[in-house]
Amino acid sequence: MSNASKKVAIVTGGSRGIGAAIAERLAADGFAVVINYAGSAAEAEALAGKIVRAGGRAVAAQADVSDAAAVAQMFETAERAFGGVDVLVNNAGVMRLAALADADDAGFDSQVAINLKGTFNTLREAARRLRSGGRIVNLSSSQAGILSPTYGIYAATKAAVEALTHVLAKELRGRNITVNAVAPGPTATRLFLDGKSKELVDHLAKLAPLERLGQPEDIAAAVAFLASADGGWINGQVLRANGGII
Numbered sequence: 001m002s003n004a005s006k007k008v009a010i011v012t013g014g015s016r017g018i019g020a021a022i023a024e025r026l027a028a029d030g031f032a033v034v035i036n037y038a039g040s041a042a043e044a045e046a047l048a049g050k051i052v053r054a055g056g057r058a059v060a061a062q063a064d065v066s067d068a069a070a071v072a073q074m075f076e077t078a079e080r081a082f083g084g085v086d087v088l089v090n091n092a093g094v095m096r097l098a099a100l101a102d103a104d105d106a107g108f109d110s111q112v113a114i115n116l117k118g119t120f121n122t123l124r125e126a127a128r129r130l131r132s133g134g135r136i137v138n139l140s141s142s143q144a145g146i147l148s149p150t151y152g153i154y155a156a157t158k159a160a161v162e163a164l165t166h167v168l169a170k171e172l173r174g175r176n177i178t179v180n181a182v183a184p185g186p187t188a189t190r191l192f193l194d195g196k197s198k199e200l201v202d203h204l205a206k207l208a209p210l211e212r213l214g215q216p217e218d219i220a221a222a223v224a225f226l227a228s229a230d231g232g233w234i235n236g237q238v239l240r241a242n243g244g245i246i
């Protein structure tokens with residue numbers, strides 16, 4: 001049995017992509033996992049079933065992270081199912097690319113609602129509820145540093161997530177809870193691949209010195225380290241997991 005065998009992790013946006021890889025990895029490391037999703041019930045339930053069949057503990061929990069009441073209910077679901085919460089991974093996120101001159105209000109509002117307010121909603125609950133020894137890992141983006149054209153609103157939401165990370169790490173003084181962010185570079189998921197030509201994907205894949213796209217499992221490994229006993233002295237940091245692109 002691993003150190004994590006009695007610990008409980010909530011992974012937001014766990015139905016596919018990076019969040020699904022994080023949920024699977026934390027379950028393999030011994031955490032009971034709550035796989036949050038907004039609309040993709042079938043995928044989240046299928047992943048929970050796969051983890052349980054492999055001997056792990058998992059439940060799927062619907063909640064739109066931009067809805068504060070739904071987020072509070074999700075924490076209550078986790079506490080009812082597994083007795084408490086030790087780890088929060090704030091992974092749910094959306095990206096809508098547009099030059100500022102062309103960006104519409106709906107794209108601005110959805111990215112702010114999900115990436116920023118969603119992170120605030122879950123951090124507030126976690127700050128009130130996480131047990132001693134807990135870990136919070138927020139998903140930022142290396143775009144908060146690269147700052148490419150068309151990424152302005154998305155990068156701004158992720159810069160805000162990094163600010164919340166640093167502030168909450170200080171506010172949780174005395175609670176024995178770490179708060180960090182992982183900032184992936186281009187990673188092979190729907191969020192990154194949708195709407196891009198093969199030529200553009202190939203070009204972006206070559207930008208990092210390691211000359212490939214990140215895989216969801218690469219990001220899950222970084223999150224798992226921060227959630228583990230070995231990551232316990234890392235606090236208030238942003239870890240860019242990106243093959244060296246910045």
Ligand SMILES: NC(=O)c1ccc[n+]([C@@H]2O[C@H](COP(=O)([O-])OP(=O)(O)OC[C@H]3O[C@@H](n4cnc5c(N)ncnc54)[C@H](OP(=O)(O)O)[C@@H]3O)[C@@H](O)[C@H]2O)c1
Pocket residue numbers: 012013014015016017018019036037038039040041063064065066090091092093094095114118139140141142183184185186187188189190191192
């Ligand atoms: N892929 C990249 O290149 C990359 C790079 C840097 C950072 N990131 C960050 O990594 C995180 C995961 O991205 P990804 O690439 O894995 O994206 P993805 O494949 O599009 O998956 C996004 C996940 O978030 C969930 N989600 C979306 N809106 C939600 C909401 N309102 N409430 C709860 N869940 C919601 C989706 O579930 P439903 O279908 O149920 O809505 C899905 O499970 C995001 O924060 C993203 O910004 C990704």
